[in-house]
Amino acid sequence: xxxxxxxxxxxxxxxxxxxxxxxxxxxxxxxxxxxxxxxxxxxxxxxxxxxxxxxxxxxxxxxxxxxxxxxxxxxxxxxxxxxxxxxxxxxxxxxxxxxxxxxxxxxxxxxxxxxxxxxxxxxxxxxxxxxxxxxxxxxxxxxxxxxxxxxxxxxxxxxxxxxxxxxxxxxxxxxxxxxxxxxxxxxxxxxxxxxxxxxxxxxxxxxxxxxxxxxxxxxxxxxxxxxxxxxxxxxxxxxxxxxxxxxxxxxxxxxxxxxxxxxxxxxxxxxxxxxxxxxxxxxxxxxxxxxxxxxxxxxxxxxxxxxxxxxxxxxxxxxxxxxxxxxxxxxxxxxxxxxxxxxxxxxxxxxxxxxxxxxxxxxxxxxxxxxxxxxxxxxxxxxxxxxxxxxxxxxxxxxxxxxxxxxxxxxxxxxxxxxxxxxxxxxxxxxxxxxxxxxxxxxxxxxxxxxxxxxxxxxxxxxxxxxxxxxxxxxxxxxxxxxxxxxxxxxxxxxxxxxxxxxxxxxxxxxxxxxxxxxxxxxxxxxxxxxxxxxxxxxxxxxxxxxxxxxxxxxxxxxxxxxxxxxxxxxxxxxxxxxxxxxxxxxxxxxxxxxxxxxxxxxxxxxxxxxxxxxxxxxxxxxxxxxxxxxxxxxxxxxxxxxxxxxxxxxxxxxxxxxxxxxxxxxxxxxxxxxxxxxxxxxxxxxxxxxxxxxxxxxxxxxxxxxxxxxxxxxxxxxxxxxxxxxxxxxxxxxxxxxxxxxxxxxxxxxxxxxxxxxxxxxxxxxxxx
Numbered sequence: 001x002x003x004x005x006x007x008x009x010x011x012x013x014x015x016x017x018x019x020x021x022x023x024x025x026x027x028x029x030x031x032x033x034x035x036x037x038x039x040x041x042x043x044x045x046x047x048x049x050x051x052x053x054x055x056x057x058x059x060x061x062x063x064x065x066x067x068x069x070x071x072x073x074x075x076x077x078x079x080x081x082x083x084x085x086x087x088x089x090x091x092x093x094x095x096x097x098x099x100x101x102x103x104x105x106x107x108x109x110x111x112x113x114x115x116x117x118x119x120x121x122x123x124x125x126x127x128x129x130x131x132x133x134x135x136x137x138x139x140x141x142x143x144x145x146x147x148x149x150x151x152x153x154x155x156x157x158x159x160x161x162x163x164x165x166x167x168x169x170x171x172x173x174x175x176x177x178x179x180x181x182x183x184x185x186x187x188x189x190x191x192x193x194x195x196x197x198x199x200x201x202x203x204x205x206x207x208x209x210x211x212x213x214x215x216x217x218x219x220x221x222x223x224x225x226x227x228x229x230x231x232x233x234x235x236x237x238x239x240x241x242x243x244x245x246x247x248x249x250x251x252x253x254x255x256x257x258x259x260x261x262x263x264x265x266x267x268x269x270x271x272x273x274x275x276x277x278x279x280x281x282x283x284x285x286x287x288x289x290x291x292x293x294x295x296x297x298x299x300x301x302x303x304x305x306x307x308x309x310x311x312x313x314x315x316x317x318x319x320x321x322x323x324x325x326x327x328x329x330x331x332x333x334x335x336x337x338x339x340x341x342x343x344x345x346x347x348x349x350x351x352x353x354x355x356x357x358x359x360x361x362x363x364x365x366x367x368x369x370x371x372x373x374x375x376x377x378x379x380x381x382x383x384x385x386x387x388x389x390x391x392x393x394x395x396x397x398x399x400x401x402x403x404x405x406x407x408x409x410x411x412x413x414x415x416x417x418x419x420x421x422x423x424x425x426x427x428x429x430x431x432x433x434x435x436x437x438x439x440x441x442x443x444x445x446x447x448x449x450x451x452x453x454x455x456x457x458x459x460x461x462x463x464x465x466x467x468x469x470x471x472x473x474x475x476x477x478x479x480x481x482x483x484x485x486x487x488x489x490x491x492x493x494x495x496x497x498x499x500x501x502x503x504x505x506x507x508x509x510x511x512x513x514x515x516x517x518x519x520x521x522x523x524x525x526x527x528x529x530x531x532x533x534x535x536x537x538x539x540x541x542x543x544x545x546x547x548x549x550x551x552x553x554x555x556x557x558x559x560x561x562x563x564x565x566x567x568x569x570x571x572x573x574x575x576x577x578x579x580x581x582x583x584x585x586x587x588x589x590x591x592x593x594x595x596x597x598x599x600x601x602x603x604x605x606x607x608x609x610x611x612x613x614x615x616x617x618x619x620x621x622x623x624x625x626x627x628x629x630x631x632x633x634x635x636x637x638x639x640x641x642x643x644x645x646x647x648x649x650x651x652x653x654x655x656x657x658x659x660x661x662x663x664x665x666x667x668x669x670x671x672x673x674x675x676x677x678x679x680x681x682x683x684x685x686x687x688x689x690x691x692x693x694x695x696x697x698x699x700x701x702x703x704x705x706x707x708x709x710x711x712x713x714x715x716x717x718x719x720x721x722x723x724x725x726x727x728x729x730x731x732x733x734x735x736x737x738x739x740x741x742x743x744x745x746x747x748x749x750x751x752x753x754x755x756x757x758x759x760x761x762x763x764x765x766x767x768x769x770x
Contacts, residue, residue, distance in 0.1 A: 002067025026236040028125050029098040030213070035119035036105035040228060041081060041284025041753075043102040045069045051102075054109055056165060056195075057226050060183040063195075065102050066729030068598035077188065080178050087133065087173045087591045089199065095230035096131040100600070110143070110220035111228040117218060119232060124150050124212035127234035128242070128321065132216075133174060134229055135165040145218040147202070149211035157202050162227050171198040196231065206323055209237065209244040210263045215590045219574065219623025237263060239386040240314035242323040243293070252330050253302035253361075259294045260310050260323070269311040270296045272322070281322055289313070300330045303360050309310060314328060330359030331454075332379055337367055337414035340380040340440060345390065345461045351459035355381060359392070359402075359445055359452035367414060372405035377452050379446035383460045385433040391461045392441060393427040393502055395485055399453035401511070402445050402499030403428055409440040423542075427502045474637030474660075474704040476545055477555070481631050483515055483525040490518045504531075507611075508539035522626065525558035525592040530628035533568060533614045538621050542611035544575055545632065545728065547601045549661050549701055555594040555610065557630040561589035564618025566625045572599050575609045584615065592628070636660035636701050643694075643709035652687040653710050662701035670695045673713070686710070720746060727766045735761035 036083040040056050042048035054060045069076055081087065085099030085106070100106040108117045115154040130147075144158040162371035163170045175197045179190035204213075220227045248256040258271065270287035281287070287309065288295070300306065309324035334341040344353035351352065356586035362377035369375060383390070392406060406428055417440060421428050424446060433439065445452060480503040488494040494515040496530040498505045506513050514535035517528050524530045534542060545553075559568060565584040587593045601608050610632050617624030658664075664679045671693035677685040689695070692714030698707050720738045727733055740746045741760035748758040 012471050024494055025094060026238045027095050027131070028234045028236050028305045029096060029125050030121040030125065030130075030232045030234055031098070031175065032100055032232070035088075035102055035117055035215075036108055037117055038107045038109035039103075039105050039232075040107040040109065040229075041099070041102045042181050042183070043083060044069050045074075047188055048181050050095050052183060053105070054107075055137065055183055056107075056135060056180070056228055056414060056654075058111065061137070061180045061189075061448045062183050062324050063178060064188065065180045068181070069224070077179055079188070081175075087175050087197070089172070090176070091174070091199070095131060095174075095199075095233060097131075098161050099133075106230065108218060110141070110218065110227040110229075113223045115220050115222060117229075118215050119218075119229065120215045121213065121232070124211050124214050125234040126210050126237050127204055128209065128237060129203045130213065130216070130231045132202060132229060133197055133231040133233075134162045134171075134200045134227070134350065135195070136162040136228065137165060137226040139225045139743060140168070140170075140222075141227040141675075142219055142222035143218045143229075144221050145216060147204070147208075147213060147214045148217070148355040150214045151211060152308075153208070153211065155205055156206055159221070160200060160202070162200060162225070163198055164225070165195040165197070168198070171200055172723065173197070174199050192415075200652050206242075206244055206246060206253075206326075209242060209323075213303050238318045238320075239272050240266070240312055240318050243269060243310045243312055244306060244323065244325055246310055246326040247701070248308075248326075248328050249327075253330050253333050254300050256296040256300060256328065256330070257294055257296050258308055258310075258326075258328075262293060264312060264314065264320075266312040266314045267291060269293065270311050270313060270319075272309045273297055273306050273573075274306050274309075276327065277508075278307060281309055282326065283319065283321070287311070302330055303332050303358060305329050305360065309664075331361040331363060332358055332380045332487040334381065335362055335364055335365075337380050337417070337440060338441070338544050340382040343383040343441070343458055345383055345386050346459065346461040347386070349391070349461050351393070351395070351457075351461055354395075354457040354459045356455065357381070357443060357458050358455045359443075362452055363652075364444075365442070367409075367417055367442070368419070369407055369444065370419055371407045372403075372424060372446040373443060374446050374448060375405075375444040376443050376448060376450055381441040381443070381458060382438055384438050385435050385439070387435065387462045387583070388433050388462055389429065389431045390422075390433060391459075391463055392421075392428040392430060393459050393461070393485075394443075394456045395459065395502070396457040397486070397500040398455045398752055400449065400451050401499045402447045402449055402452070402454050403499045404456070405444050405446045407442045407444070409442070410437065411440070414440070424497075425442050425503050425505065474635060474701075474706050475571075476547075476551070476632070476634040476636070478631045478633065480545065480558050481533050482524075482629055483529045483627075484527045486518055487513075487529065488515070492758065493519055494529075501544055504541055505543070506535075506539050506541050508535060508537055510536055513537055513541060516626070520564075522560070523629055524685050525594070526629040528757050530558075530626050532562065532623075533612060533625040533627065534617075534622040536622060538614065540613045541613040541627070542609050543630075543632065544607055544609045545634075546606070547608045547658050548606050549601075549636065550603050551634045551636060551660065553599045553601065553608075553610075553634045554596070555578055555599060555630075555632050556594060557585070557612075558592045558594045558628040559585040559587045560592045560626040560628075562617065562619055562624035562626060564589055566617045567615040568625045568627070569613050569615050570607060571611045571613060572596070573609055574605050579609070579611060587672065589618075590656055592626075594629070634659075636662075636704055637706035638699055638708050640708075643711055646689060646710060646712045648713050650712075651689045652685060653689070654685050656684055656686070656708065657710075658699045659713060660700050660701040663702065665698045667696040667698070712717065725764070727764060729766060729769055731766050732766040735763050737761065 015456035026522045038054040042052045066080040087097045147155040159368040243260040245261040272287035307325035309322040311318040343355040409417040411417040513533040570583040614625045660711045670690040674688040689712045695710040
């Protein structure tokens with residue numbers, strides 16, 4: 001049965017009912033069979049050194065029990081720890097802790113950083129949480145660890161703080177005012193409300209409800225403090241256990257089925273769906289009642305976050321605790337390949353039209369993806385190619401600055417996709433496209449972070465292409481060379497996470513690149529914006545290029561000091577290094593200087609990184625070294641004129657120049673066969689042109705393929721045609737006429753097989769018949 005919740009001001013309006021009874025929490029101390037490594041309680045008769053092995057702190061102050069006497073019949077301490085080791089919480093009379101024998105090791109004592117130990121339990125129990133009796137000597141300490149269940153699954157906890165055993169209120173105090181004893185001097189102290197033992201709660205994930213806890217491993221992660229883990233008590237599931245495995249299925253932008261499982265025999269449940277981040281419901285708050293372990297919610301808003309809670313109703317007055325929150329985002333409309341957002345295609349290079357992108361609610365699609373190591377959610381777009389080359393770019397980012405991977409696919413539908421392009425720098429030059437064909441774009445979060453608040457604009461633009469036949473895929477160029485994207489107002493600075501920038505990345509641990517826009521009297525060398533190296537720390541700014549073959553790069557960049565003369569280095573090498581210093585720029589702060597050079601990619605270096613790093617700066621390493629107009633360009637295609645033209649007096653083609661390492665192949669449909677003197681030469685000679693027409697030759701490297709066109713006009717000319725003329729005897733004649741072929745000039749001769757050339761067209765002689 002489907003039920004409906006009514007919204008009020010976009011929030012859920014839920015009936016509040018105060019229940020007459022909710023079952024009290026049930027606890028069970030867990031017995032430690034192994035794991036304690038120190039006896040920190042002096043007990044019985046004798047010196048504290050004889051009945052304990054270590055102090056709570058490094059100064060050898062230990063706890064003591066109420067049966068402790070230094071000598072028989074001596075002073076006893078009734079406020080000290082009970083000799084039976086049972087401790088009842090001063091905050092909850094139902095919560096007790098059982099210390100191990102006071103005459104044996106009774107503390108997992110962790111005194112050094114990264115020291116660890118594991119408490120193994122002889123009576124494993126399923127629990128909602130565990131309360132751990134703890135204290136710390138010599139200041140607070142921090143622990144992390146692992147819960148292991150009897151099915152050998154685990155749950156990790158991290159960064160839990162244990163307060164010092166004096167005066168803290170950071171955790172609930174279980175016991176205080178029980179005194180302490182110095183193991184060296186036997187001096188006893190009993191100050192008011194000190195020392196203190198605390199309750200450290202570790203919640204069990206809802207997915208692990210019903211699993212019995214086998215052991216707890218603790219590791220001290222702090223350098224200070226001496227951590228003491230003294231006892232563990234499980235908060236049991238009880239007679240009315242909470243539901244488990246709460247999840248959502250069949251999600252749409254406006255609806256979802258919420259489902260769960262039961263650990264008990266109840267037949268009724270209550271569910272609450274509320275705005276993400278709203279306070280958790282208390283035990284006296286009622287939800288919508290259902291009699292099955294599912295609930296259909298058809299009132300959700302697209303791209304919105306919700307917190308979902310469910311509890312078991314075991315009787316009219318008996319309820320489980322609320323299970324949750326289960327955080328759910330309604331999926332975006334383009335969450336699947338079958339429902340992509342169509343991107344308008346710009347006819348020029350400007351992004352006048354864009355499509356919005358948002359990841360909130362995005363899930364991982366099943367289609368294969370070989371781009372990016374991680375995918376925690378993806379969304380889909382498509383566009384129809386109007387040219388053979390389009391630029392796909394992301395801009396106008398907001399929300400969490402997470403790394404986005406773009407993957408372009410071709411195929412008739414989502415069941416037959418072939419990956420053709422991939423990028424992790426918010427920019428793709430997609431070449432070799434088929435006009436009229438639809439292409440799919442998948443944008444995925446390449447990060448384990450699940451806070452998917454990232455939004456952006458996606459653009460498909462059309463670059464200006466020259467009239468040559470040299471394919472753009474043979475041209476290597478720099479992305480965002482002037483640092484104009486993202487743009488921000490003039491007269492200021494922008495501090496951007498590199499995941500929000502096209503092309504450029506930084507090695508800085510905070511991932512920040514500092515950009516300027518004509519600020520503090522410094523005008524950009526090109527455009528309006530430029531960058532300063534080392535935003536917050538010494539680091540590099542770089543861009544990577546695919547170089548499957550040895551390639552010669554031309555580079556250029558503008559450099560300027562900030563507070564004086566600054567120096568930076570340009571390094572090159574494979575990503576991850578080693579890098580070679582290929583240029584050093586040293587410039588004052590009065591004006592920009594533009595530097596150029598070349599770099600030859602070594603054989604086998606299939607990807608090349610160019611990285612700028614500061615060498616020195618007058619204002620300190622993070623103040624100075626401005627960069628602008630950075631270009632790294634290379635061409636693996638045809639460099640000579642294309643197309644070429646051969647006149648009728650030429651039957652060979654020279655002055656051909658191509659870059660890279662490749663092979664020439666003549667098209668099979670050329671007008672006639674020709675000869676290439678060296679098919680692997682960058683400067684081949686092609687001979688043997690016979691029939692006139694257009695000849696085509698492909699220059700193919702491992703990187704790309706481009707086509708040379710040669711227009712050969714032919715080396716034979718058909719005879720011109722002239723009409724016969726008839727004259728009467730003595731009739732006045734005029735010069736003979738003939739029509740010249742396009743591009744040719746007529747020459748007249750005195751005889752049909754050549755003879756002597758005439759200066760003008762001849763005039764027939766009509767004085768004699770013939």
